[in-house]
Amino acid sequence: MKIPGPAAALVLLAACSAGPTPEPDLPLEPCPGYRGATSETPAFLEGPWECALAWARARRLPAVLYVTTEHCHPCRELEERSFPDPRVRDLLSSLVTVKADGFGPGGEKLRGPLRVGSYPTLIVFGPDGREIDRILGPLAPEPLAETISDYLRGQNTTEDLLRRAAASPGDLDLQLRAGTMLVQRGRGPEARPLLERVVAEDAPGSGPRWLRAAHLLATELRAAGQIPDAEALLEHLAVAAAGTPLQGEALLELARCRLAAGDPEGAARILRERYPLDLRDSMSWFRLGSFALKERVEEAWVLERLAEGAALHPRAGVLWKLSADLEHHRGNPDAARACMEKALEANPEEQAWRQLLDTWHRQQERAP
Secondary structure: OOOOOOOHHHHHHHHHHHOOOOOOOOOOOOOOOOOOOOOOOOEEEEEHHHHHHHHHHHHOOOEEEEEHHHHHHHHHHHHHOOOOOOOHHHHHHOOOOEEOOOOOOOHHHHHOOOOOOOOOEEEOOOOOOOEEEEEEEOOOHHHHHHHHHHOOOOOOOOOHHHHHHOOOOHHHHHHHHHHHHHHOOOHHHHHHHHHHHHHHHHOOEEEEEEEHHHHHHHHHHHHHOOOHHHHHHHHOOOOOOOHHHHHHHHHHHHHHHHOOOOHHHHHHHHHHHOOOOOOHHHHHHHHHHHHHHHOOOOHHHHHHHHHHHHOOOOHHHHHHHHHHHHHHHHOOHHHHHHHHHHHHHHHOOHHHHHHHHHHHHHHHHHHH
């Protein structure tokens, strides 16, 4: 295990240096099975993450746990663009950093006690071993370095934003920012009062702030079982956001409300009759396919739409990848492999897709 650089560690730990003296006899390599930093993740070590965090806590050092998965496409963006950047690499070299697979050994503890549900996730721990906050999704190098540095100083964390929002209830931008972070961290009930304030005090449909707050609030209302309230807000949002990607997201959330109300036919009608497929934007097809894959609604119809979208956007192999996943879950392995082959024709650089296709081929060979 690497030892943080002393100069950088002193700067980052200046605000939190008080505490118990580190245990003097801890070996430098207490965790068996560690592999050195790779070209994909030059600042991270791979091995038993629990041991690494315990070692950091005993040494009173901050740590970053990077949670990924084998087929996480956004994770590749972090690994290829952000982690090698000198700003990020220098910062991470001052910390104890470890990489873990959310579905590898120990993955159940990541998904359970640590509540990791999306990838990539970076969890920043203080010298006392307590979680400071987490970063969800890929960030470009500069904001990634700034966010980690802020977290280590206790700035712009979820708790910091929550305190500032309580002190400045009239700052609607701050209410939305804090509410968004709470929602992302699964703390919807705490987020609702902040989002309700933005929706109530902002002019309805007046701009991106109201639209974003209304979408988050409707999602939380649906999750809380307040379906009529959620649907009323979503209908308003779908009109206010017409012509933007948020219109489609509002209609997909409206379809989720119908599913929650036990009305799958109503959900299907929203998809077929109201969901906007933008001929210029492959993401509109991607969102539709992702919804069908997760919610298991209108799969055959959505597969037809995905094929149309792939024809319009020949470089968007992700649409064929979604088709492959849908066919795989529907129990059509031949169709799934055919779709994956088309995905790779569109994007031959996607090695994770090729590995998945190889896995499916091996499963076919082993089948009786």
